[in-house]
Amino acid sequence: MEHIISVTVENKFGVLSRVAGLFSGRGFNIESLSVAPTLDPSMSQMTIVTSGDDRIVEQIVKQLNKLIDVIKVVDLNESEFVSRETALIKVHTKSEDRAEALRIADIFRANVIDSTPSTYTIEVTGDPKKIEAIINLLQPLGIKELIRTGRVAIAREAIRPAVSQPKKVARE
Amino acid sequence: MKLTGSEILIECLKREGVKTIFALPGGVVLKIFDMLHQQTDIEVVLTRHEQGAGHMAEGYAKATGKAGVCLVTSGPGMTNVITALADAYMDSVPLVCFSGQVSTSLIGNDAFQEADNIGLSRPCTKYNFLVKDVNDLATTIKEAFYIATTGRPGPVLVDIPKDVSMAKAEFTYPSSVAIRGYNPTYEGNKWQIKQAAEAIMKAKKPILYVGGGVVFSGASKELLELAEMTQIPVDMTLMGLGAFPGEHTQSMGMMGMHGTYCANMAVHYSDLVIAVGARFDDRVTGKVSEFCPYAKVIHIDIDPTSIRKNINVDIPIVGDCKSVLRELNQILKATVNGDQRELRKPWWDQIREWQQAHPLAYQQEPEGAIKPQHVVKRLYELTKDRDPIISTDVGQHQMWTAQYFKLAKPNRWLTSGGLGTMGFGFPAAMGAQAAFRNRLVLCVAGDGSVQMNMQEMATAVVSKLPVKVIILNNRFHGMVRQWQDLFYEGRYASSYLDTTPDFVKLAEAYGAVGLRANKVTDLDAVLKEAIATDKPVVVDVPTYPYENCYPMIPAGGCNHEMILEDPPELKRRMAGAPSTGSNEDKDTILTA
Numbered sequence: 001m002e003h004i005i006s007v008t009v010e011n012k013f014g015v016l017s018r019v020a021g022l023f024s025g026r027g028f029n030i031e032s033l034s035v036a037p038t039l040d041p042s043m044s045q046m047t048i049v050t051s052g053d054d055r056i057v058e059q060i061v062k063q064l065n066k067l068i069d070v071i072k073v074v075d076l077n078e079s080e081f082v083s084r085e086t087a088l089i090k091v092h093t094k095s096e097d098r099a100e101a102l103r104i105a106d107i108f109r110a111n112v113i114d115s116t117p118s119t120y121t122i123e124v125t126g127d128p129k130k131i132e133a134i135i136n137l138l139q140p141l142g143i144k145e146l147i148r149t150g151r152v153a154i155a156r157e158a159i160r161p162a163v164s165q166p167k168k169v170a171r172e
Numbered sequence: 173m174k175l176t177g178s179e180i181l182i183e184c185l186k187r188e189g190v191k192t193i194f195a196l197p198g199g200v201v202l203k204i205f206d207m208l209h210q211q212t213d214i215e216v217v218l219t220r221h222e223q224g225a226g227h228m229a230e231g232y233a234k235a236t237g238k239a240g241v242c243l244v245t246s247g248p249g250m251t252n253v254i255t256a257l258a259d260a261y262m263d264s265v266p267l268v269c270f271s272g273q274v275s276t277s278l279i280g281n282d283a284f285q286e287a288d289n290i291g292l293s294r295p296c297t298k299y300n301f302l303v304k305d306v307n308d309l310a311t312t313i314k315e316a317f318y319i320a321t322t323g324r325p326g327p328v329l330v331d332i333p334k335d336v337s338m339a340k341a342e343f344t345y346p347s348s349v350a351i352r353g354y355n356p357t358y359e360g361n362k363w364q365i366k367q368a369a370e371a372i373m374k375a376k377k378p379i380l381y382v383g384g385g386v387v388f389s390g391a392s393k394e395l396l397e398l399a400e401m402t403q404i405p406v407d408m409t410l411m412g413l414g415a416f417p418g419e420h421t422q423s424m425g426m427m428g429m430h431g432t433y434c435a436n437m438a439v440h441y442s443d444l445v446i447a448v449g450a451r452f453d454d455r456v457t458g459k460v461s462e463f464c465p466y467a468k469v470i471h472i473d474i475d476p477t478s479i480r481k482n483i484n485v486d487i488p489i490v491g492d493c494k495s496v497l498r499e500l501n502q503i504l505k506a507t508v509n510g511d512q513r514e515l516r517k518p519w520w521d522q523i524r525e526w527q528q529a530h531p532l533a534y535q536q537e538p539e540g541a542i543k544p545q546h547v548v549k550r551l552y553e554l555t556k557d558r559d560p561i562i563s564t565d566v567g568q569h570q571m572w573t574a575q576y577f578k579l580a581k582p583n584r585w586l587t588s589g590g591l592g593t594m595g596f597g598f599p600a601a602m603g604a605q606a607a608f609r610n611r612l613v614l615c616v617a618g619d620g621s622v623q624m625n626m627q628e629m630a631t632a633v634v635s636k637l638p639v640k641v642i643i644l645n646n647r648f649h650g651m652v653r654q655w656q657d658l659f660y661e662g663r664y665a666s667s668y669l670d671t672t673p674d675f676v677k678l679a680e681a682y683g684a685v686g687l688r689a690n691k692v693t694d695l696d697a698v699l700k701e702a703i704a705t706d707k708p709v710v711v712d713v714p715t716y717p718y719e720n721c722y723p724m725i726p727a728g729g730c731n732h733e734m735i736l737e738d739p740p741e742l743k744r745r746m747a748g749a750p751s752t753g754s755n756e757d758k759d760t761i762l763t764a
């Protein structure tokens with residue numbers, strides 16, 4: 001099953017390779033990984049989309065927690081969460097297709113962020129289904145380039161408390 | 173006062189109580205060596221290869237329970253020590269390795285003897301640091317020792333660029349460490365411990381499955397108390413040997429692939445497995461899906477990833493063995509009533525039956541070739557009063573030593589379990605000897621393994637580390653030959669080692685003492701002479717080359733389905749084999 005794991009890490013040189021090395025070394029899947037600093041610039045937030053049965057996901061969470069640069073690990077699947085992904089799609093647009101491209105963008109509340117006589121670059125944000133859908137519709141026009149950010153996710157403000165495995169701050 | 177990075181390093185080592193380091197110099201660490209040369213608090217054991225330095229640090233650590241320290245140069249120094257780091261990582265040995273690095277301005281330029289030490293060591297260290305600023309050095313070293321020795325111990329690498337070792341900074345040693353992402357759990361969950369106590373009270377056929385964690389945790393006393401109070405039999409892993417007295421009536425000896433019949437039957441048929449500081453390695457579980465099929469499992473381990481990694485656990489307890497066992501004992505003390513011996517009698521009757529059915533056994537003909545088990549047994553009997561430290565290499569001789577050399581106490585047993593590193597034994601013994609100059613330190617080696625770090629004989633002689641190396645010389649990679657005899661129809665592909673070198677002459681060439689026992693009747697005298705010698709000694713013991721190590725659970729097999737002796741077809745095949753494996757038998761061996 002697919003799991004989205006939110007990992008708070010030290011914002012330090014080499015941390016990404018420790019996390020990536022953990023996944024490759026132990027044969028865990030990474031579908032996508034996104035990382036950026038948090039409000040506190042000494043920390044970064046990673047969102048990792050992975051998959052595996054319960055035993056494997058339990059190991060992934062534990063192994064991540066074991067990394068010394070990892071401060072907190074939350075398996076978002078344990079509670080309600082929202083996730084978003086952004087895609088930048090460069091479509092070929094022959095003159096007769098330009099209106100169609102705009103119409104599709106409009107339906108998905110996507111923005112055209114760059115335009116040339118023969119292309120539009122469309123920015124769209126949403127859950128994976130939405131991204132897939134717009135890609136499917138744009139494909140007949142001819143997609144020249146497609147860049148996806150991978151997902152970021154956040155727990156919904158708890159109706160029931162999120163189950164997390166936070167690490168305590170060291171005593172000594 | 174401002175100190176150079178090199179001086180800071182030395183000051184930090186002193187503050188960590190380090191008395192001995194194992195090291196080999198090179199360009200980028202010369203400043204550090206120069207400073208080490210000008211002080212006397214820390215002894216530098218110069219090794220002949222960085223792998224030797226790493227294993228010596230491991231031996232030192234295993235015998236003392238403190239972090240072992242080694243120091244190597246950049247590039248090839250670093251790549252040479254990797255095997256030891258990987259070994260320490262697999263066996264949870266606390267180690268701090270300092271590596272030299274090219275100057276910070278050159279990093280990434282393919283500079284002379286540059287290697288990505290951090291990248292190379294990442295998968296085989298608990299943590300690693302590149303120190304880019306001399307002002308961070310002291311804190312980094314403090315953290316390195318803290319990480320190496322707390323929680324589940326392991327190796328930590330500190331990579332020091334040349335300019336950092338020369339630059340100056342104000343020295344202050346931090347008194348404490350705070351790493352927000354690292355805070356191991358020592359106290360077990362009280363509710364879970366209560367559950368465990370209840371399960372123990374209910375169990376009819378419980379078994380303790382004891383691993384290396386008990387040794388690291390120093391929990392032998394608590395374990396003994398638990399076992400005696402509840403009259404539960406004790407199985408040990410290879411790494412757990414010594415955690416419980418090997419001669420104790422409740423000791424089943426080693427479990428797993430080459431464990432005793434009784435230890436494996438007991439765990440297979442038990443109704444409650446109490447795993448303490450053990451990690452359900454595949455050498456122990458055999459076929460995972462059929463490991464202890466009738467049992468509930470309690471698992472006490474400081475590392476949450478060990479729990480439920482390989483098998484399902486009913487009562488997980490994350491915590492330090494010592495603290496958890498103490499609490500458990502307290503609860504049990506209040507609840508245990510009646511005579512546990514009486515209560516457990518049916519289980520013990522069964523166990524004694526298994527013990528009698530297939531005890532460890534070998535046949536030593538008085539005139540025949542020396543049997544390897546016999547050497548270990550005699551070595552044990554001749555030295556047990558001296559409370560020796562004993563190391564092994566990897567192979568059949570390792571398993572026989574595990575079976576026949578009963579350990580009374582922890583921290584006497586140095587062996588490579590997880591990585592199974594041939595060449596570990598001899599340097600590890602030297603590391604222990606460096607920590608305990610006056611103790612008897614033995615190494616049972618294989619003729620194959622010992623050649624992987626033979627160069628350290630020079631270190632033993634020069635640094636006066638009088639270890640006694642007993643080579644069970646079967647002229648084979650015996651463990652490989654055994655598998656070939658059992659599973660590859662006796663085709664000895666690259667397992668025959670021939671009769672060279674002459675280990676006695678080799679020892680003498682190094683300035684050590686070389687002895688040989690040619691006949692069973694010589695054995696005791698030669699071993700006694702070795703033990704009485706105040707120098708490094710190599711005892712070459714030519715042994716019967718075709719002896720196989722049993723019991724054996726074939727890889728992926730079930731624990732109650734052990735091979736107990738050579739199968740009939742192998743016996744038939746071996747009927748014509750030469751019995752002594754002496755020089756003259758060479759051709760016969762190769763065509764066998």
Ligand SMILES: Cc1cc2nc3c(=O)[nH]c(=O)nc-3n(C[C@H](O)[C@H](O)[C@H](O)COP(=O)(O)OP(=O)(O)OC[C@H]3O[C@@H](n4cnc5c(N)ncnc54)[C@H](O)[C@@H]3O)c2cc1C
Pocket residue numbers: 262263264323324325382383384385386388389408409410411412426427428429430431448449450451452453455456472473474475478491492493494566567570571588589590591592593651
């Ligand atoms: C040729 C060969 C044959 C082998 N055959 C066998 C065999 O027949 N039988 C056998 O048992 N092994 C055998 N081994 C060794 C095997 O590969 C493993 O190394 C061994 O079984 C692991 O032992 P362990 O479970 O005690 O774990 P260790 O590797 O000692 O790990 C210790 C465990 O304790 C935990 N721990 C550490 N500190 C603490 C603490 N303070 N408190 C609580 N928990 C702690 C750790 O997290 C870890 O899970 C063989 C190896 C070789 C090379």
Ligand SMILES: Cc1ncc(C[n+]2csc(CCOP(=O)(O)OP(=O)(O)O)c2C)c(N)n1
Pocket residue numbers: 565566567568569570591592593594617618619620621622644646648649650651652
């Ligand atoms: C570095 C390394 N290379 C290869 C192996 C595979 N291996 C395991 S046991 C063994 C044979 C060991 O021979 P020896 O040291 O003579 O011991 P014996 O089994 O004969 O007692 C080999 C090659 C290993 N464990 N380590």
Ligand SMILES: [Mg+2]
Pocket residue numbers: 567618619620644645646647648649650
């Ligand atoms: Mg051999």
